Amino acid sequence: MIEARNVYFTYPGGVEALRNINLTIDRGEFVAIMGENGAGKTTLIKMFNGLLKPSKGYVKVDGVDTREASVAELSRKVGIVFQNPEHQLFAETVEEEIKFALRNFGFPEDEIASRIDSILRFTGLEKYRGSSPFMLSGGEKKRLALASILVFDPDYLVLDEPTIGQDPEQKDRLLEFLYEVNRRGKAIVMVTHDVEFVAECKPRVILMRRGEIIADGPAERILVDEDLMKSTSLLPPQIALFLSKLNLNESNYTALNVDDALRVILSIYRGGSVC
Amino acid sequence: MLSFLELFRFRRRDSPIHRMDPRVKALYLLVMSTLSIVYYSLAAMLTLFASTIPLIAVAGVHREWIRSLRGAAFLASMIIFVNMIAGYLSEGFILTMDTISYALSMGLRFLTFTSVFSIFFLTTTPEDLSLALEKLGVPYDYCFAFTSAIRFVPDLALEIQTVIDAQRSRGLELEKGNLIRRIRNYIPILIPVFIRSFTRSIELAEAMEARGYGASEKRTSIYELCMKRSDYMIALLLLCILALSILIRLLIGWY
Numbered sequence: 468m469i470e471a472r473n474v475y476f477t478y479p480g481g482v483e484a485l486r487n488i489n490l491t492i493d494r495g496e497f498v499a500i501m502g503e504n505g506a507g508k509t510t511l512i513k514m515f516n517g518l519l520k521p522s523k524g525y526v527k528v529d530g531v532d533t534r535e536a537s538v539a540e541l542s543r544k545v546g547i548v549f550q551n552p553e554h555q556l557f558a559e560t561v562e563e564e565i566k567f568a569l570r571n572f573g574f575p576e577d578e579i580a581s582r583i584d585s586i587l588r589f590t591g592l593e594k595y596r597g598s599s600p601f602m603l604s605g606g607e608k609k610r611l612a613l614a615s616i617l618v619f620d621p622d623y624l625v626l627d628e629p630t631i632g633q634d635p636e637q638k639d640r641l642l643e644f645l646y647e648v649n650r651r652g653k654a655i656v657m658v659t660h661d662v663e664f665v666a667e668c669k670p671r672v673i674l675m676r677r678g679e680i681i682a683d684g685p686a687e688r689i690l691v692d693e694d695l696m697k698s699t700s701l702l703p704p705q706i707a708l709f710l711s712k713l714n715l716n717e718s719n720y721t722a723l724n725v726d727d728a729l730r731v732i733l734s735i736y737r738g739g740s741v742c
Numbered sequence: 743m744l745s746f747l748e749l750f751r752f753r754r755r756d757s758p759i760h761r762m763d764p765r766v767k768a769l770y771l772l773v774m775s776t777l778s779i780v781y782y783s784l785a786a787m788l789t790l791f792a793s794t795i796p797l798i799a800v801a802g803v804h805r806e807w808i809r810s811l812r813g814a815a816f817l818a819s820m821i822i823f824v825n826m827i828a829g830y831l832s833e834g835f836i837l838t839m840d841t842i843s844y845a846l847s848m849g850l851r852f853l854t855f856t857s858v859f860s861i862f863f864l865t866t867t868p869e870d871l872s873l874a875l876e877k878l879g880v881p882y883d884y885c886f887a888f889t890s891a892i893r894f895v896p897d898l899a900l901e902i903q904t905v906i907d908a909q910r911s912r913g914l915e916l917e918k919g920n921l922i923r924r925i926r927n928y929i930p931i932l933i934p935v936f937i938r939s940f941t942r943s944i945e946l947a948e949a950m951e952a953r954g955y956g957a958s959e960k961r962t963s964i965y966e967l968c969m970k971r972s973d974y975m976i977a978l979l980l981l982c983i984l985a986l987s988i989l990i991r992l993l994i995g996w997y
Contacts, residue, residue: 549907555909619913
């Protein structure tokens with residue numbers, strides 16, 4: 468469990484980036500952190516593996532205060548995939564790139580080999596095993612960055628803007644991918660602006676504005692609240708907007724994506740109830 | 743560690759010092775640098791260093807100034823330390839008062855440089871700087887390269903921090919191991935930073951060309967630098983101070 472209590476954080480320059488943050492994230496949860504630019508989302512996730520320590524309050528990972536553990540120890544549990552893969556790719560080959568974290572965490576050599584094999588297969592990067600990471604396309608670099616974290620099997624997988632620069636097909640694959648990791652009992656925490664993507668996965672949504680959490684609940688409740696979303700420069704998913712303009716989203720069933728909408732419309736068409 | 747780079751971060755403000763002609767400020771830089779090299783006693787260094795403080799106050803950049811001094815403090819203490827060791831060894835294993843005061847003044851000289859350069863860079867817009875260089879006859883391409891290099895220093899600092907964060911999240915421990923291991927630890931930081939810098943400069947070049955950079959041979963600028971009466975006065979004053987100080991140094995022999 469990741470637990471944050473009364474967390475405040477001020478950057479050395481004097482900018483107060485987090486104010487009174489309270490939240491818990493359990494193993495096996497699927498969470499999206501959303502909000503306008505500069506709301507403190509990235510600052511918040513950097514608290515989870517101790518890259519930043521709270522100015523006030525505390526953050527605990529499985530009961531360990533982040534101030535009392537090294538970033539390396541915490542990162543073994545909380546794997547953060549940063550937004551821009553170019554900030555971390557450096558090795559000569561894709562294989563070496565993935566190996567980096569395993570070496571740092573002291574995995575034995577035979578386990579390293581088998582883990583690399585399975586992660587390359589899982590992420591579809593097998594054919595690039597011996598290529599230079601810099602020769603990959605933008606989307607592939609992003610997947611490699613993900614693979615290089617996923618390979619050490621952290622209990623909490625944190626992703627900063629995973630859908631940026633990905634085409635729709637890659638997004639679908641990413642979604643399947645995250646579901647699969649989630650099914651294995653790992654927590655997924657993603658920071659994103661991509662409302663439509665969140666409408667597909669329907670995770671627990673945490674909304675942030677100016678360093679504070681302004682809402683925390685299921686996607687079905689948060690994403691359709693137009694005023695709430697607008698207050699942090701977001702909009703509900705298009706389908707939800709459309710259906711609420713038709714007064715169809717008021718019922719006990721809220722449609723967020725195309726499949727949901729299809730159900731609503733078909734049931735009306737057949738004259739039955741939605742659920 | 744990266745706070746030393748604060749020195750180059752310009753913020754738009756208004757003060758008599760901000761409004762001063764950049765060429766006069768460059769002259770100030772030159773005069774102060776010359777003085778801190780010509781003189782080397784502790785008293786002289788203290789005077790020079792203290793003389794920068796009122797200017798910082800007038801310009802209202804004390805916060806940034808303190809931050810760059812704090813960054814320079816480590817290097818200054820290294821300079822003091824090395825000078826003390828050198829003096830200690832050359833004097834036959836005794837620490838004399840002379841050695842101590844010399845070492846302190848060397849450290850203070852570095853801080854004076856930092857302070858003077860802070861005044862210059864914190865109060866001069868990159869555009870003004872570029873114009874001043876152009877007026878001094880530097881080809882525009884070089885002026886542009888110089889000012890954009892300064893312009894990108896804060897971005898670079900931010901980027902280095904992001905890379906460090908990303909690699910630490912993959913279990914990299916920079917302070918681990920013996921000296922050689924520690925140097926090797928920086929490879930995963932340096933490679934992404936270098937590659938990003940190259941990509942960034944190519945992107946910048948493309949963006950500049952897309953906006954017509956180099957289309958006409960002779961460039962004109964929207965703003966022209968023009969020396970006001972006060973600028974001439976200050977320049978004259980600076981030259982007098984310089985001449986007087988050198989005379990004192992040479993004729994009276996104070997140091």
